[in-house]
Amino acid sequence: MSFGTEGTFMFSFMKNSVAAVLDKRDTDPSLETLIIPLTLDNTSRYSVDVGMSPGPDQQSFSFVVTTGTGYSVVAGVGCNDCQGVSSYNANLSTTAKQLPDVQNMSLVGTNASGSLVEENCQLTQANGSVWPYPNQTLIVANTSSDLFSPGISGVFGLGTNGRNGDFSATVYSGWLTRNPGKTNFTFGMMLNPPRNSGTDGGVLHWQSPDTASYEGNVVWKSMLNSNSTSLQTDWFITMDSLSFESGGNVNVSQSGELTTAVDPFESALIFPQAIAGAIYGGIEDTSLLPSLTTATNKWAIPCDTKMSLTLTFGPLSVPMDETILVLQNGNSCIGIIEEWSDPQADEYYLLGSSFISQLYIIFSISGSSQGGVGFAHRTSSPKKLSAGQVSGIVLGSVAFASLLVLILFLYYRHQRKQQERELPPQRVNDRRLDYSREGASSDVIDVTSKHEVRISRQNLPPSPPLTRSNSVASTPGVTVLDEDRDEKDMANENEVSEEGWDPLQREVGGQPMEDETFVAARGGELLEAGDSVVDVNGRVIFSPGRNLSRSNLQLEFEPRPLQPWDLVDPPLTNGEKLINPYGTVNSHKFSTLQDSARSRSLIPKSSYYFGPPPPGSAYGSRPIGQIGLHHPREIIRVERDYTGGELIQFAPIYLLELEGRITPTQFLESMNSINELLISAHSFRHAMIDNLLSIFTLQLFSVVFDTHYEREMKRLQQLFDKLNTDIYNPSGLNLLWPRKVAFLFLEIEYY
Template sequence: MSLTFVLCLCTLLSLLAVSDARIAIAPRTVPPPPETLVIPVSLDENQIYSVMVNMSANPSPQSFSFALTTSTAITTVAGVNCDSCGGVSSYDPSKSSSVQQLALSQSVTTLNGDASGTVVLENCSLVQSNGSAWVYPNQTVTVANQSSSFFSPGVSGMIGMGLAPFADSPVAGWLARNPTQPAFSVGIALNPLSPTNSSGSGGELHWQQPDASFYEGELASKPMLAANASNPSNMSTWFVEMDAWTATGPSGFNVSQSGTQMLTFLDPFYADIVFPQGPARSIYADIPGASKHATSAFAHSWKLPCDSRFTVTVTFGSFSASLDQSVLVMKQADGICVGVLQEWIDQTATEYLFGSPFIAEVYLIFSFSQSGNGTMSVAARAPGSNQLAPAAIAGVVLGTLAVVALFVIAAVLVYFALQRRPKYPHKRRKPSKTEITPFTATSGSSPLRSSWQPYDSQRDLLEPSSTLSPGSPDWVTTMLSGDSSPNSNSFPGGTTLSESRGTVASSSLIQLDSPPPYMIPNSPLPVPLRPLRKKSAAVIDFGRKWTIFLCAVVFLRRANMYDNTTRTHRRLCPTLDRKTNETTMQY
């Protein structure tokens, strides 16, 4: 083996080692998390939470309110040919240029009713809080042509955010279009139900990525277990395991359950909390005055005194949430109080349902991976996060600042208006050092006020017989008197002022020998006034000088900072001789 071959082999092995080392230390590229999009949620008079969904790609898409549900992943809308859909706004495929008809039919079932119809692929979009749209094309939609108690007034469909069928979910389409993203998440931050059943803001969805500012503490996560599709009594397509629940009250009762499998699903579509019959009856048995009240399509409700006090605490992993009578007792319009916690009609049902009354008290997160597995996470709601949406808060803050700014501007305008207002000598004020007496005595002593001649004694100066002083300008003034000027003032909200005046001729000509102020014969000439300078002008002049000075300093500092040439530096400012430590001025 030659020496050249050995050297080449060693060089090759070295290059391979360096390459392997670079591969080993190269960081793995992780895609950044998606942006958090805010989807506003509305709450209608029927206590249904819904979002706005646009369908079709036309310049004027068809817009509908879709109720939120997590029990299923199917999206459903009322069709134009549905006569049993309650007269809600309906979707017309013939008006869409992006619809794709499929030779399929599908049915959707809720605890309240069901709907069925044909299946289409349509371009849809969710309306965000900023007015823009989150587009998800080729969405699978069931267009209902018949229904039974499925739709409610003002709500034309349902958007499914559940686990199955996962391929029909809007989440599955987003994951397919973003294969580098490991999961899609949605945070649910609902406002509590309205006690008067009025419509308004229902909170918001944090689409694609949860908003960490809406919850505090640690998140408790539970895997979403797929329901047995062969069991027709399943109320949801998924469940999670609740670890424990406890009910306590002032009468000393304490009912709890733990250590057994308690399958639970959480869905904002339902405004109820439903327990199996055994646990629900054990709770109401310890509340004085509680009795069976009414029956809905799937549950019994209980009537109880309006002053009932009790608390129900539920636990998921390390997280526990407590609901008291402010949530669990609801007063109806007829004055009867009923319990939000109900029991299943089916005595064999063992599942638990936590609807919007519970979800509005916590922050709920659903996450779905590329493989279709789901995780439910829950955390305590951050204080104040369920009071006002960020947009409302911003509106309140901006409105407050605008009002304050208007008050400040008005105050400044009033101040300057008062400063410009002429000062009339109608009030006696103590002379200060800054005031100048308009007329001063020519002699060394000041005249006494008693020596001033009253106006009545000088009225003869205003008579036409007055002789004009030689060389004085002719100032002529005509004064009209009579009823042309009323002597009363009356207006809405004002007072009436009456005056008694002396008799004056209807017209008189007054010839004055000098402009105001009028001269008194045989009196000393007035001393000319010096121009008065207002303090505000002095302040403004002072501020102007300081502003020019500061601007010059800033200019010199900036020139000293950015000009690195010695010539310019010496021309602008003094330099320090580092050798002699003396300051010399270069011009």
């Protein structure tokens, strides 16, 4: 169904004059945007706080906002039909000026009448300060019809008074008088929906619109004066079209210059009877309700009705659906679209706060017949969640976090038990390992109990070709502890013992060996006195009753192989500082390093490899001292291996300084075990999982549980203890924990 209509008002000369003003209407940067808060009451009307006669005798009221009139109205003390609201007493004011005139004011279905008065007033801003507007003309109502409601004592008129031409009584006139350089007063209106559950009605952006509150272009419509008694408003604009649809069966459209007023005083959309009847006539189970007022009629509709309405102003379209157009009223529903009760009002539309709350609207006033209304879309903002939605999200998050923590705890317990099965805790022996000057460098000390020590060689693999030449102490299968120690050696040992440092003496059965005792170890077993000692060919080396001395040991020795440093010729400078003729810098650096190597400090330190060890180094000698009590004699540095990238790895290259203490196989297996744990500790997959769990649990995971890296570091430390206990400490070596030096290198103490 379609209806066509044309406007009957001829205001072409007004439209042209207004259009010229609208072209210059931009936001004035010199004016501050004041925020005036609006309060929404239970009648779906918006009010501001107004103070009259500021000072000690100030009288404060709530005024409802309307654009239908330029007059401000306040209930007087003599008003008998003002619903008992707070009233204004001009006799208590020191700034009130009584005017001789009496003025009537009418809005949609309401009116008020009373005398005029000039009073100093002020608006309350959102920050608590005030915007004063002195000498404001107000109607002090002594009679009223449905204008006031509980808590509302007046009307704050934002119209132009175009119906009677009294622009001087408006708020804008006083402001333009106080600001002679300004030609128009502009403000923005941003309302919250009238069915809002709270009392926050939105704001007025006073003096200057807030450009951040809207987006896109502003569509302007010129204000035209109204002389209609049915519309009861100071001005109107033209709407270009409307289109309504419901269920596919009802289609109503209207286009042309539709005479329209925009006023937040009403919450409904009021249409002519013919248009409203066409809309609701096609919807089943609708009925016209008895009129509660003399101005409009309402329609009862089913609550599940689906409908949509689109209003057009130039290029701007404003769509609305049933969430806006259907209002719940107890167990029934009524339509937001109402109709004029006067059949004569067949060409007028009024768009109330249900429409205004969908847009950002700018009002610019220059005079009683000059002004415009701008429409713009609001700035997009995220949809607010209801209290139930917020509670559901919180409860769901807490339940999910609790479940996740439980799963992580069970997983952590499972992993920890598996690690304990894979790497059982090591038995820690509190006995310090000592080494005597007479001990063989390649012996393995098996600490089987707290008071029993066995010396064995069978578990060690044969040394590689770069080992030193065999001696009595290093002959495979035979260990001889000489009983013919001269008095000088014994005196030296006694002297050392008196000084407080006694190297470890070999023990047999938990007791030190006597000076006159000879014990031969063959195959790791201690031989009792009376047994004979033979070599691998069966020849008798020692028999009971035979006096054995060093010269009587008929052992065959192979010539000592040349060591790497023996193959280097002495420098041509005979020990003087050597300058590298091929270097880019004339420096004594290498000679300085050689000199520094010769000047040994009491506490050794490791360094990068720069040449063979100096002659006075302890490498190749037997273990001396107690690990953990004395300082080591040397410290060997194992460098980082950067061939695989920046992942922490130590070079598995056998160091010649370790010759005679541990074999290359033992060293290689040690480094491989350490490197494997370092690779696992820096696993990208585990690091990502740990970080995600920390983020999702707000870092609680890292507080309650150890990360994968920390667990691997604990395993690595256990591996170091195991290697020291099983291999390195019995050989007079000690691995230092490399985390103290940020894993830049690995140090081995050499006793």
